[in-house]
Amino acid sequence: MHREIKRREFIQFTVAAGGMCLCGPGLAGPGEAAEPPGLISPGCRKSKVKVARLFMGNPEYRAWPKPDIDLEAEVGFYRSEFAKLAASFRDVDFVVDQLVSSPEQIAGLNEKLKTADGILVIHLNMGISGILDAILAAGRPTMIFATPYSGHEWTRFGALRKQEAGRKLECLLTSDYGQLAAAVRPFRALHHLREAKILNVTSRSLGEYPAAVKAKFGTEIKLVGLEQMVQAYNAVSDADAKAEAERWTKGATAIVEPKADGILKSCKMALAFQRLLDEEEATVMTVDCYGTMYKSLCQQYAFPCIGFTRLNDMGLGGICESDLQCAMTHIVFQGLAGKPGFISDPTLDESANSIILAHCLGTRKMDGPDGPAAPYKLRTIMERQQGVVPQIQMRVGEKVTQALLVGTGLMPYFTGEIIAAPDCDRGCRTKINVRVDGDAEYLWKNWSFGLHRSTCYGDITKDLKHFCRFAEIETFDEASEPAPAIVRTTAAKA
Numbered sequence: 001m002h003r004e005i006k007r008r009e010f011i012q013f014t015v016a017a018g019g020m021c022l023c024g025p026g027l028a029g030p031g032e033a034a035e036p037p038g039l040i041s042p043g044c045r046k047s048k049v050k051v052a053r054l055f056m057g058n059p060e061y062r063a064w065p066k067p068d069i070d071l072e073a074e075v076g077f078y079r080s081e082f083a084k085l086a087a088s089f090r091d092v093d094f095v096v097d098q099l100v101s102s103p104e105q106i107a108g109l110n111e112k113l114k115t116a117d118g119i120l121v122i123h124l125n126m127g128i129s130g131i132l133d134a135i136l137a138a139g140r141p142t143m144i145f146a147t148p149y150s151g152h153e154w155t156r157f158g159a160l161r162k163q164e165a166g167r168k169l170e171c172l173l174t175s176d177y178g179q180l181a182a183a184v185r186p187f188r189a190l191h192h193l194r195e196a197k198i199l200n201v202t203s204r205s206l207g208e209y210p211a212a213v214k215a216k217f218g219t220e221i222k223l224v225g226l227e228q229m230v231q232a233y234n235a236v237s238d239a240d241a242k243a244e245a246e247r248w249t250k251g252a253t254a255i256v257e258p259k260a261d262g263i264l265k266s267c268k269m270a271l272a273f274q275r276l277l278d279e280e281e282a283t284v285m286t287v288d289c290y291g292t293m294y295k296s297l298c299q300q301y302a303f304p305c306i307g308f309t310r311l312n313d314m315g316l317g318g319i320c321e322s323d324l325q326c327a328m329t330h331i332v333f334q335g336l337a338g339k340p341g342f343i344s345d346p347t348l349d350e351s352a353n354s355i356i357l358a359h360c361l362g363t364r365k366m367d368g369p370d371g372p373a374a375p376y377k378l379r380t381i382m383e384r385q386q387g388v389v390p391q392i393q394m395r396v397g398e399k400v401t402q403a404l405l406v407g408t409g410l411m412p413y414f415t416g417e418i419i420a421a422p423d424c425d426r427g428c429r430t431k432i433n434v435r436v437d438g439d440a441e442y443l444w445k446n447w448s449f450g451l452h453r454s455t456c457y458g459d460i461t462k463d464l465k466h467f468c469r470f471a472e473i474e475t476f477d478e479a480s481e482p483a484p485a486i487v488r489t490t491a492a493k494a
Helices: 007-016 071-084 103-113 129-136 154-161 179-183 185-195 209-217 226-235 238-251 260-280 294-299 305-314 324-337 440-446 461-470 485-493
Strands: 049-056 092-100 118-123 142-146 169-173 197-201 220-224 284-287 317-319 342-349 354-359 376-381 386-392 399-403 410-420 430-436 453-457 474-477
Touching: 049 071, 049 103, 049 129, 049 185, 071 092, 071 179, 092 103, 103 129, 118 129, 118 185, 129 142, 129 154, 142 179, 154 169, 169 179, 169 461, 179 185, 185 209, 185 324, 185 461, 197 260, 197 324, 209 220, 209 324, 226 260, 226 294, 238 260, 238 376, 260 284, 260 305, 260 386, 284 305, 284 324, 294 386, 305 317, 305 386, 317 324, 324 399, 324 453, 324 461, 342 430, 342 440, 354 410, 354 440, 386 430, 399 430, 399 461, 410 461, 410 485, 461 474
Parallel strands: 049 092, 049 118, 118 142, 142 169, 197 220, 197 284, 284 317, 410 474
Antiparallel strands: 342 354, 342 453, 354 430, 376 386, 399 410, 399 453, 410 430
């Protein structure tokens, strides 16, 4: 059995090494992640989401929903509903915001509409077909919000979506005004991808993938060499590293295998990651920790796991093993839900219709940076018996969504419920057993594209499908739907 380090012993170690400092820059209280400078919303630091908000009404048509409808009053009512949801729009700029009553008005707005991440259309009354056609002609992702009694045009929306003009059209037909916040989530994910910058610490060639995601989504992937990473590591002061290490030890429910000096080095690496992201104005960090950086960085200096957890807790991104597809999926999750993903190595249990998702790296704040922090132990990486990782106790009973952005055109996914969070000596440190919504046998027979996937708290499939339509990504539920033809094509290229 491993001897656990006592907190008093750890403090004695850090004092002997040069004195304690608990006020390093960017540090928070015990168990809490620091706030990165300049973060507008989880996963985005450069600019706000640009949304064109159009209230669509025809003053010439007064029969439905009622003869005496006052379109200006309707707009005023909706503005009051948006005001109730102000927290959901803190990172949104309504770059166009007006009542539109004719196709000619849309023609005058076209240049502004083309700069928007998406167009949110509020359907007020009947007689708007020509206005909607003009909006769709702008070719931007468009979400229609329509309550019951808005008009009979909803009978046309399904057919419109099947036409070329409606290929980027989605609709929310609901009496729940809270769904106005949901309407902009796909736009947010598109915006986050467009502004994202991923740093990949590796000496391996990245091939064609960075150019492909840059061309389609705008995402930049930058290779960081060993020398630049080591410089960032050496630039972190011992005092800051000790303060960060003390914070992690105070927050842990137990310290099992790691030694004090290993925790200290891991925390120094963690602060180096934030330094690099800040310098590069990037939001996601990944390291080729089992490949080209294993001996030269991970063994000689520190493994990246504490640093990745810390970034995820802060609303940034720390991704294992230079997995760029999981990094892209992580960005999408943050845009849609404001939550990080949990990368996993899965294993099936058909007897429970479940899939066990395991990885040594866990994230404490799976509800997002403003949410509660889950309990954790400090452990070594299971299969290496090296490094320092937080073993997270994730919540039983939570709905989850797992997905992977494969290449640039496919997003397989499934949903389920956490039925257990095993703490055993098999598999990676952090584990959740997820009962699949669908059929676990169907899931493994559909499985393609390797081991890793990313999982977030909540059933976000509706938002995910809206995003995928706007981004022209094909998607399917691996646990209940047959794989589309693109799966065979993409798997052959992988």
